[in-house]
Amino acid sequence: xxxxxxxxxxxxxxxxxxxxxxxxxxxxxxxxxxxxxxxxxxxxxxxxxxxxxxxxxxxxxxxxxxxxxxxxxxxxxxxxxxxxxxxxxxxxxxxxxxxxxxxxxxxxxxx
Amino acid sequence: xxxxxxxxxxxxxxxxxxxxxxxxxxxxxxxxxxxxxxxxxxxxxxxxxxxxxxxxxxxxxxxxxxxxxxxxxxxxxxxxxxxxxxxxxxxxxxxxxxxxxxxxxxxxxxxxx
Numbered sequence: 001x002x003x004x005x006x007x008x009x010x011x012x013x014x015x016x017x018x019x020x021x022x023x024x025x026x027x028x029x030x031x032x033x034x035x036x037x038x039x040x041x042x043x044x045x046x047x048x049x050x051x052x053x054x055x056x057x058x059x060x061x062x063x064x065x066x067x068x069x070x071x072x073x074x075x076x077x078x079x080x081x082x083x084x085x086x087x088x089x090x091x092x093x094x095x096x097x098x099x100x101x102x103x104x105x106x107x108x109x110x111x
Numbered sequence: 112x113x114x115x116x117x118x119x120x121x122x123x124x125x126x127x128x129x130x131x132x133x134x135x136x137x138x139x140x141x142x143x144x145x146x147x148x149x150x151x152x153x154x155x156x157x158x159x160x161x162x163x164x165x166x167x168x169x170x171x172x173x174x175x176x177x178x179x180x181x182x183x184x185x186x187x188x189x190x191x192x193x194x195x196x197x198x199x200x201x202x203x204x205x206x207x208x209x210x211x212x213x214x215x216x217x218x219x220x221x222x223x224x
């Protein structure tokens with residue numbers, strides 16, 4: 001079965017640079033979520049989209065923005081990167097249920 | 112404020128025995144609970160879930176029990192297998208459109224031979 005696809009899998013950026021993470025949900029899933037997992041921490045909710053509209057917002061810095069496109073893929077844009085942004089970023093998708101299916105994650109390292 | 116807690120950071124169980132992972136929550140608005148399994152460098156994998164209208168849900172070797180009055184849930188794995196060794200996260204949500212998951216801190220399960 002098709003799963004959630006995230007790209008890139010690994011990304012290294014310098015401080016103050018920008019990064020764009022991409023997420024392709026499971027086909028026909030209408031909801032996308034973004035989570036951030038720091039070292040030794042649990043995943044923290046950032047933002048979600050339902051039918052291409054922002055649905056909920058968590059602890060997402062103002063330097064970050066995201067959107068969901070007409071083909072349902074989503075992009076997380078991160079600007080003015082800081083060392084503390086180094087983390088695993090997970091995308092998840094769902095179809096009208098509470099059960100979210102996660103992608104493999106993008107490991108962002110800011111140096 | 113950790114609304115979902117897994118008080119045991121690690122658990123070691125012998126192969127073939129039962130593994131019991133526990134989770135407590137504080138937010139009484141949560142009405143749907145999920146367990147995820149996570150290997151290093153991979154995304155969380157959905158295992159099993161339970162709605163607050165039930166007190167038990169079973170799927171193969173995995174059973175989740177929910178005690179709403181105690182705000183406590185547990186995941187039972189029986190029999191435990193070496194491939195079950197991973198970090199297990201409990202998660203909770205409030206049913207609605209695009210409901211976010213609130214995760215616990217995780218329990219690292221090691222199944223020994």
